[in-house]
Amino acid sequence: MLLLVVAAVERTVRHLIAMQMKARNDEEAGLGWWPLFLDALSRPLSLFIRVYGIYWALSPILSTFESSKAYAVIHRMAGKAADIGGTIALFWFVYRFIHVVDMQLRRWANSRKNSIDDMLVPLVGKIFRVFVIVIGGIMTVQNLTGIEIGPLIASLGIGGLAIALAGKDSIANFLGSLTILLDKPFQVGERIAIDKHEGFVEDVGFRSTRIRTLSGHLVSIPNEKIINSTLENIGRRPYIRWHTNLTLTYGTPAEKVERAVRIAREILENHEGMRPEYPPRVHFNAFNDWSLNLSIFAWYHPADHWKFQEWVQKTCLEIMRRFEAEGIEFAFPTQTVYQYNLDGRDAEAPDRPARISLGSRQ
Structure with a gap:
């Protein structure tokens, strides 16, 4: 019975959110941030209600085994599962909300004539997404194992240094992306040529810059290579x-x-x-x-x-x-060949040299 109540509450909440989104979409033609916010909230909230609703609904059943030795273990595992599900739902919502903020910032960047905004805004969105995934993963592992991750990370010492050295190429490419943003040798949409590749810039990421070549291929070039190579910006030539x-x-x-x-x-x-x-x-x-x-x-x-x-x-x-x-x-390319006898005269016409014209077209 309690599970049916949880299902009914979850469906009701999703229905209310869907109705609110439809109403706002009709009013704002889908351009406002509120419908996007509700869309980002709907599925994580549904997961959150299901996880804690099921835990709440099963609590009376679990209480019947309170005298059992396995009760503490089962109760603790159920609570931990609910906490993990709630953490996943929370960070899922934050991840989706970053997409909402990213879209609004992209619209703002498109309304400005500052080319750096067109590359900076997507990169900032990617940074926050990675940050949310890392923090969410750490908290999920912490809830799952009960181990404090913070002190463990701080105690890595030499291991952390080894990981940093192993990822030096990734760090160099990330710094390369920042250099591209600050130096602005090109912007998204411009036609550039670097090494043997020529095409239009589609995206500047953490690790690489993606170029759509004139033949239609998508080429990814590491950012470190871009900042250390001679780059020709064809899109900025005046003539x-x-x-x-x-x-x-x-x-x-x-x-x-x-x-x-x-x-x-x-x-x-x-x-x-x-x-x-x-x-x-x-x-x-x-x-x-x-x-x-x-x-x-x-x-x-x-x-x-x-x-x-x-x-x-x-x-x-x-x-x-x-x-x-x-x-x-x-x-067109031609050659004129003169033929002589050993005495320097044409055998058939001694008074003039023989001339043969050979022609070829390129």
């Missing part, structure tokens, strides 16, 4: 530099080479994404083994990769059309 070479055939007259330079300069003059302080540069700058080289430098603002690619495509197509209209030919 994208475009450098390309236009190769013309060696048979192109000087006048047409000059015309090709003028055409390229006309196409790039006041181009899309140009700033006055970064004008494009076009020069005839080299005699290659198989071509005459025109070097082009241009700077595109802002540093939007896909808009930049669209602009490069339009520019390249316009250069091709203009060169075709002017009869300016692009070169």
Whole structure:
């Protein structure tokens, strides 16, 4: 009968909490902290009521064995089980409540323009979760064994030092995460390149930073390695530099080479994404083994990769059309091989050397 009362109380409490959550959700569209608080409270409170309710309901039954020698042992074990269940329920609620606070802090961080908040808030939430798990575990073990854990930990001495030395990499990675937060070489969402990895930062944790590469893979890099490596923050570049070479055939007259330079300069003059302080540069700058080289430098603002690619495509197509209209030919890698007899003359045409042209495209 008493167990039925406990079950009824537990169901009633959960129903009241669910009704309160629904009412608050309808009023605040789920954005307030109160529904989240009630959600965090409901399941741990249900566990708490069940554990101590069952203990309370079984107490009259246990009292009938009061004269038995096993009564003290059973009563003590039942009380200890109830205490362990209550401790677990309490720390479960605190753990879930930290999630509520974490969500509210994330909303606050998103409303600010301070990039450090976006990384600091999740890290603080993780620190508190680990702290709750450790303290909850210690208290549970203490209730289970009856041993005072505090003095035991304090007496570890050399063993504690050994554990610290064994975990020096973890400590170094944790300090690395703090260095990232203070130095701010990047923020969550920015595109970075480190070693052979390039992608967008998804999370900064205790041990590692997670990067989503351009191929879709999730890469975890230890924080100690990040702070001790050369890191390129692609997301903070003010522009994208475009450098390309236009190769013309060696048979192109000087006048047409000059015309090709003028055409390229006309196409790039006041181009899309140009700033006055970064004008494009076009020069005839080299005699290659198989071509005459025109070097082009241009700077595109802002540093939007896909808009930049669209602009490069339009520019390249316009250069091709203009060169075709002017009869300016692009070169491709070729070799000209001269063959001579031992006396230095072509056997079939003594008056001129034999010439064979071999061509290949890249």
